[in-house]
Amino acid sequence: MRLRILDRGHGFGTKALFALIRTVSRQPVLDVIKLVKYRADFYGGPMSALTHEAMRGPSPWSVGDRELMAAFVAKTNQCEFCTKAHAAVAQGAYGDGKRASDLLSDLDTAAIEEPLRATLLLLGKLTREHAVHADDIRGVLAAGASRQQIEDALAVCFSFNVISRLADAFGFSVPGPEAFEAGAKYLLARGYR
């Protein structure tokens, strides 16, 4: 982590929580947790509430689909930490590791529903080019996605265009797969709050 305060600047209670996490999970505390717990009133609190609503609130998209969108946005931003973290959550949510990995390795040929493919392409364009246009939206609607699905996907995209930027800017460490699997289990059981 590039800022020492994000590694070691937490209060006593939070440090005790980190010790508990390390003991129970037998894994290091992920840097994303250190970030959201640092001065949580400034960023972590309001951002966690927003992300929980986007990822676990009512939506026509499944939890797995939304986690896949998060991983896809992160991959488009070339954020290794968030890509691996949310690919692991999508894999857990789907109960099918192949679906998440196929889609992230080649969206064009992956065997997925057209509304999801078209929505992911829209999120990829928005993330890469910072803009989309009415014709892009019409294309996604023509592929079978509803207006509500597009709106919900844009909320996921917002969250992970924030989080993946912070992961890269603050220099999150990328741990091994066991740590991401432990994190995925937590996020599937408890969500983002």
Add this chain to the structure above:
Amino acid sequence: MSDIKQARASLVRRILEGVGNASPYERRAAFNNTVLDVTLGTLVDKVATHADRVIDEDIAAARESGFSEDQVFEIVVCAAVGQATRQYDTALAALEAGTRKE
């Protein structure tokens, strides 16, 4: 997701208008990617446009130019939320235009 707009507004209001170590002016400039200071502006622009290219030296340079770690933390958060907000607002406008009845 009826609460998303409210949650997003709460986040933006907190980081821009709430108590912080960086001034409201500095946080707003980071959010808008309009920071005038060259060193800090370089970091903010990287966060907004190519966060994967931020390097240790970018953060170190901001610290050496007089910003505390807490100020850098706040400014980087504002830069990230600002860029994501511009993308999101652009996409919502496209959604409105793309679903408008002629």
